[in-house]
Amino acid sequence: xxxxxxRTDELAHTYGTxxxxxxxxxxxxxxxxxxxxxxxxxxxxSGKTTLLHLLAGMKKPTAGTIEWPAFxxxxxxxxxxxxxxxxxxxxxxxxVRLNVALPLxxxxxxxxxxxxxxxxxxxxxxxxxxxxxxxxxxxxxxxRLAMIARALAPAPKLILADDPAGWLDxxxxxxxxxRLVRAADRLAAGLLVATAxxxxxxxxxxxxxxxxxxxxxxx
Numbered sequence: 260x261x262x263x264x265x266r267t268d269e270l271a272h273t274y275g276t277x278x279x280x281x282x283x284x285x286x287x288x289x290x291x292x293x294x295x296x297x298x299x300x301x302x303x304x305s306g307k308t309t310l311l312h313l314l315a316g317m318k319k320p321t322a323g324t325i326e327w328p329a330f331x332x333x334x335x336x337x338x339x340x341x342x343x344x345x346x347x348x349x350x351x352x353x354x355v356r357l358n359v360a361l362p363l364x365x366x367x368x369x370x371x372x373x374x375x376x377x378x379x380x381x382x383x384x385x386x387x388x389x390x391x392x393x394x395x396x397x398x399x400x401x402x403r404l405a406m407i408a409r410a411l412a413p414a415p416k417l418i419l420a421d422d423p424a425g426w427l428d429x430x431x432x433x434x435x436x437x438r439l440v441r442a443a444d445r446l447a448a449g450l451l452v453a454t455a456x457x458x459x460x461x462x463x464x465x466x467x468x469x470x471x472x473x474x475x476x477x478x
Contacts, residue, residue, distance in 0.1 A: 262329045263290040264417045264449045265314050269323035271472075272309050283309040285472040286323070293329075293416065295449040296440055298458040301469035307453035308345065310469065311419045314451070315342045329416065337362055341415035341448070343407055343423045349394040355381070356390040359409045366413070380408040383442040400431040404438065411442055418443055420452045433459045 270287040273280050284306045291297070291314070301307050312318040313325060316334025327333040349358045359377045368376070381387050384404040394402060407423055420439060424432040436452065440462055443450035452458075458466060468475045 261292055261294070263292050263326075264295075264329045265325065265327050266290045267314075267323065267325045270310075270313060270320050270325055271322035272313055272318060273321045282472050284313060284320075287472075287474045288323075289467075289474060289476070291417065291449045291451055293447055293449050295451065295465065296443060296463050297450065297465035297467060298452045298454060298463040299467040299469055299474070300454055300457065303455060305469040306472040307455075307469050308421050309472075310474070311342070311421050311451070311453055314417075315340050315419050317342075335417075336366075337415070338366060338413040339416050341410035341413065341418045343410045343418070343420035345421050345425065347406055347409075349402060349405055349409075351394050353394075354390065355386065355392050355394070355397070355405050355408075358394070358405060359412050362409060363412055376412045376414070377408075379414075380412040381405075383411055383445060384408045384438050400427055400435060403427065403435055407435075407439060407442070411446065414446055415448055416446075417449045418446075418451070420450070422454050423452065424454065424456075432456070433462075436462060 268288050270284060272284040273282045275281055299307055313320060327335055330339055356377055359380055360373050363373045363376055381390060384407050386404050386408060403423060423439060424435045436459060
């Protein structure tokens with residue numbers, strides 16, 4: 260593996276203190292590189308979301324260490340890490356193009372650069388013809404793909420997706436996850452997907468499991 264995008268050693272995160280403390284992530288050691296195509300499964304409350312937030316630099320560990328060896332500055336920003344959140348819905352008053360463009364505009368990009376990045380991201384997820392659609396006119400699968408396109412628009416080097424296919428039926432789920440893996444291939448970006456459901460066979464190179472905050476690899 261080349262220089263890791265992110266590396267952790269005995270990473271841990273605890274919510275609260277004393278008798279009310281909840282250990283969400285405990286003793287996680289892992290590396291993710293640009294070649295990584297991994298899925299982490301586990302029941303609700305097992306620590307998957309907290310782990311992704313730690314890897315994205317959104318939360319600080321309460322124990323252990325986390326590094327982003329391939330990035331400067333650290334923790335890296337959203338132009339380097341594309342994060343697909345469970346609750347990161349589309350803004351209903353903006354069309355698909357503007358929703359996908361939003362993080363680029365907030366980062367100060369303008370003009371042709373934004374248009375080209377948005378068009379490229381929509382093409383990656385198969386929504387090239389939906390730029391002017393309103394969110395209410397999309398299917399559930401298309402809305403999820405638009406959320407993914409928004410994370411891909413800055414051409415990140417690491418993609419972290421938290422239950423990106425939640426609530427979709429099995430065929431739609433497999434299509435969406437397949438598109439996400441192919442998008443990571445096109446961008447030469449590392450990919451970690453968290454999901455409560457089993458991953459489609461053969462789609463991911465590595466399968467991990469979270470159990471009570473602990474990460475078990477290659478089950």
